[in-house]
Amino acid sequence: MEYILNIETATKNCSVALAKEGKTILCKEIAEEGYSHAERLHVFIEEIVKEADISLKDLKAIAVSQGPGSYTGLRIGVSAAKGLCFALGIPLIAVDTLQVLARQVSVSDGLIIPMIDARRMEVYSAVFNPKFDKKREILAEIISEDSFSELEEKLYFVGDCAEKCKSVLTKENFYFLENIKYPSAKEMSAISYEKFKINDTVDVAYFEPYYLKDFMITPSKK
Structure with a gap:
C-alpha cells in the first residue's frame, strides 16, 4: 500500500490528511485565529497514524503545501515535513496551495x-x-x-x-463561494499521488516554501 501524508499549514487551517493510493482515508484539521499550528500539527500526525493502525515507516512520501500563504504557517509545515522525510528516508512532494484551495x-x-x-x-x-x-x-x-x-x-x-x-x-x-475559505490537506491526496507516481519530488535539504513576497516585520509600538 502506498501511503502519503499530506500537510497543509499555509493559512489559519492546520490540516493533516493520510492518503492511500491517492484517496484520503483520514483527515484532521482546525482553523483558529491564533495560528495553533505549532501545537496541533504533530499531535494530528500522531493521531492519524495511530487511528490508521500504521507506523510512520509505512509512509512512502510526505507532501506539503508549498505556498503562498502565511510565513509562519508555511515554515511550521515545511519544517515538519522535511524533518519527517529526512528521518524516514522518504521523498518530499511540494503542492501548490492555491490549487489545493481551488480543488474544493x-x-x-x-x-x-x-x-x-x-x-x-x-x-x-x-x-x-x-x-x-x-x-x-x-x-x-x-x-x-x-x-x-x-x-x-x-x-x-x-x-x-x-x-x-x-x-x-x-x-x-x-x-x-463563501463556504470555501481555507485549503485542506484532504484535497492534496490526488495531487501528491500523481506527483509521487512520476517522481516529481523536491530536494529535502534545500526546499523552501514559496512565499511569493518578502516577509515583512512590523515594528513594535513604543
Whole structure:
C-alpha cells in the first residue's frame, strides 16, 4: 500500500490528511485565529497514524503545501515535513496551495479564482479552469474594481478574502463561494499521488516554501 501524508499549514487551517493510493482515508484539521499550528500539527500526525493502525515507516512520501500563504504557517509545515522525510528516508512532494484551495470547487463552466489574504487589499491569487488546470500564474495583487475585468466567463472566487473583496468585485459574472475559505490537506491526496507516481519530488535539504513576497516585520509600538 502506498501511503502519503499530506500537510497543509499555509493559512489559519492546520490540516493533516493520510492518503492511500491517492484517496484520503483520514483527515484532521482546525482553523483558529491564533495560528495553533505549532501545537496541533504533530499531535494530528500522531493521531492519524495511530487511528490508521500504521507506523510512520509505512509512509512512502510526505507532501506539503508549498505556498503562498502565511510565513509562519508555511515554515511550521515545511519544517515538519522535511524533518519527517529526512528521518524516514522518504521523498518530499511540494503542492501548490492555491490549487489545493481551488480543488474544493465543483463546477462545469467558468473559471475558479482561489485567493489567500495577504493583508489590506492585497491577495495571492491564481486562475484555474474546472479541471484545475492553471490558466494564469500566481500573483500578489492589490484588488480594485478593475481586477479580473478582462475575464468574461463566470468567475468563482474562494478563499479567506471574500469579506474584504466582495464589496469591490461586484460584476455580474463574479460569484463568491463563501463556504470555501481555507485549503485542506484532504484535497492534496490526488495531487501528491500523481506527483509521487512520476517522481516529481523536491530536494529535502534545500526546499523552501514559496512565499511569493518578502516577509515583512512590523515594528513594535513604543
